[in-house]
Amino acid sequence: MATIVMEKLGRVFINLQQIKEVPRMLTEAAPSMPGTVRDSDVPHYFRERYICSGYRPLNQGWRYYFLSLFQRHNETINVWTHLLAFFIFLITLGQLTETVDFVGDHHSWPLLVVILSSLTYSSLSATAHLLGGKSELCHYTFFFLDFVGVAQYQYGCALVFFYYSVDESLHRHVHGIFMPLATVLSSMSCLGCCCGKYCNHSQPAWVRKLGQAVPSALAYLWDNSPVTFRVLSGSTPSNDSAIIYHYGHMFFFFISTFFFLYPLLEYCFPRRCNFIGQSHQVFHVFLSCGTMCQIRAAHLDFVGRRKLYSRLHLSGDTALFVRLYVVTFILCALIAVFMLRKVKQMLDLKTKKK
Template sequence: MATIVMEKIGRVFISLQQIREVPRILTEAAPSMPGTVRDTEVPCYFRERYVCTGYRPLDQNWRYYFLSLFQRHNETINIWTHLLAFLVVLVKLHQLSETVDFVGDPHSWPLLILIVSSLIYSAFSALAHLLGGKSELCHYIFFYLDYVGVAQYQYGSAIVHFYYAVDESLHTYVNGIFMPAATVLSCLSCLGCCYGKYCNHRLPTWVRKVCQVVPSALAYTWDSSPVAKRLISWSTASNDPAIIYHFGQVAFFLSCAFFFTFPVLEYCFPGRCDFLGQSHQIFHVFLSCCTLCQIHASHLDFLGRRELYSSLHGSGDAAVFVGLYVLTVVVCVLIAAFMMRKVKQMLDFKAKSK
């Protein structure tokens, strides 16, 4: 009997020892998470104007950057704003798929392209801010991917505006040229963003902003012209349920364009917006709100203007526009690949000259 009791006490003792070892085992299994560093400790191309601290150190293992999703640094909010937007749009897609026949109804394909392009740009943006800090090469790769996402989203915006929001008078003037022009402008926007990033080493910051903003502004002006015309004639469409959401998307886009171009808060409070309050974070929030308003407005147009857009667009138009979307994506990927080749040559030359 005493022997049995001693054996049980020994087992309990061994179990307690194992339990005490659990914290040490978890500590050894978890990756080391280096603290953040100041702007002076990272290369210039990683620095954001008036953001002084919160930069992640370069050349860590991939696990570190993935787990930095849960770390406090100056990209945390940028990552989570678009990650949450991705999840919200995904839920919206699931809800719409219960009532909209995205497979059998060609008239629903423009709406599907808008939602898919929204998921892609928000996912690519989150990845760029999460993984772009690993190295200079990764910085270019993931942000070029981000620019591809933005360009194809611009096309997604154009297709729903032209397909659902256009009226008969404007359709008469731009039919046949609107969507091909939207493809060209989306590709130019991708090229401008990639080139601006490529020239970041040699030219002032404002040059990069011009390369990014001007092509995107031209694309937005063209893509949103059907909505603009509709908003101008708002008094004759006061019973239009989608009009308030079209107003919303325009207001949110203009706001996010302002904060993207001008880092007002960082300039006014240098060093105080390193974690929360950066203009780029506000840009992300407004852009996500713009996208959600756009999706909702397009869904209302899809439901309420079917008789109009069915008469304006032939049975094969939707398929042609889907083809142009695929073409836009392919061309933008080729542009990014071409610019990455130039980046690789530049980085190789820098490495040899050291």
Template sequence: MATIFMERISRLFINVQQVRQVPRMLTEAVPSSMPGTLPDTEVPPFFRERYIHGGYRPLHRRWRYYFLSLFRRHNETLNIWSHLIGLMAVAVRLRHLAETVDFFADAHSWPLAILLASSGGYMACSVTAHLLAGKSELCHYMFFFLDYVGVAQYQYGSAVVHFYYAVEESWHRRVVAVFMPAASVLCCLSCLGCCYGKYRNHSLPPWVRKVGQVVPSALAYAWDTSPVFQRLLNSWNARHQDYAHHEQDPALLFHFGQISFFLLCAFFFTNPLPERCFPGRCDFIGQGHQLFHVLLVLCTMCQIHASYLDYTGRRAIYTRLHADDQAAILVVLYAATVVACALIATFMIGKVKRVLDDKVKTK
């Protein structure tokens, strides 16, 4: 027994030593000759962020430089790593859920699978955009349009689990025929609004661009989350009418958490805080967009757990409300929504290319 115990301690010590060597290994993997970052005065106005005065990566380097900048300090480092860690967390959560959920045989689990896929999808698109968009102006547009496609398909993933698992029977009767088609259309409008706002980035006032990006997304969020809002309201009313006999629903706490985190996300997405209060001091850490990323990951993790609790705890309800083949239809609609959003992004990239080509011709 003592020998086995000592062997395990030795292995643990070796593993800890290996982990401690990771930062040094990463530093050695990145060439020391890589260019440093630049102040905002040395990059084109298009790439400058308000109140961020430094930490910009130089343009028109080889792709290798931008991939390796994952391990370097610049003003996008935490934006990249926040969603990269979130993506890892979703992967770990999927692995744990796969131990108890049969995603292949049980069609009623497919909406949960859509949420997991769309959650990982938007984080992967975000990581790609923040990592590679600094290469050129065209890349900036292309990769952030990809980011908006990721956000739009995540909106669909949110809608499908709320409609399938969280919906109350009274709300289901009212919206059953239109809820998911409307959610799909709103996803496409959200993608179009974000892409167009980015396309007109320097020809419209900032508040106009924000309205174009935020309003469609806000409408999509209000519609997609309406089943959760109604369920929380019903639970609140039931608790106050018959407090002694009210049964606590464990999923509601996580639904409340995802809504709270999302509202904080919306605040930091629309307000450049705290960097507006400390211009030039949040170039690496402390940007509102970084807080937006972290809060969105927390929102997503709460949403995944709430949906899993609904999947396990409300089976008698959603199997009665939804036909056996409806989950397959929702999967097909998800694929169609992703394709439609990708076509919107492709169309907007074409408009960007024409504008950039005209700029070159006029020089």
């Protein structure tokens, strides 16, 4: 009996010894993470207003920036807000596949496009905030991709609003131009955002924000016009459950736009928002909430207004609109490549001057 007890105690001791070795093994498996630095230690184009510390050092290995996903720095919350939103959108897609035939029912394709575009913008945004601090070239590259994601999402918004939410009277006037113009406005939004980021090294912050916000606002007003017209016309029945989600989407959009344009929290609490409490973090949260409201509203319209939209749209419209989505994505990607070439020319010129 005593022998058995001693054997069990020995096993427990060995297990405890192995547990104690875990921190050492993790330390050996992953390199030590450099500490964050102050704003004075990074170039000015990486600095955000009122954010004084928590910046990651430049020109580290890729492994460092990937592992910084679990480090405390001033981009951590920006990464995780959109990373969590990505998984929420993915779960939502999985739930909808149980009741919606995304393959056989061509009327469901606009709903699929807006969910896929939501997954794209949230993943590209998280990537930009995670990896954009490696170098100046990486900063521009990943944020240009972020702007491509935003622009293609704007087209997805236009598609579900026009396809499911439009009233017959408005459809009669804009059916031939609505989606092509949505492609143009999305591309202009991508161009404006890329130009605003490109001018970051030479223009004040408000000029950059304005250059990004104005084209995006024009795209939003056009994309959301079917819902706006539907609400203002009074044609929505009182028992329409989708309308509250449309209101929610608009509310969250305007709130998120305010926090995108103006760093209110940083201004009110200077030097206290280096890690959490940044206006851009709030912008991410409200934008994701607005997207969820939009997906919910689109699904309810998809179910509840089927007789109307199946009569308004021709059988080949969905395929045409999906092709336009691909065209929009390609145009925005080409804009990003063009602007990236200008960035490389600028960086080469700066290198030659040194």
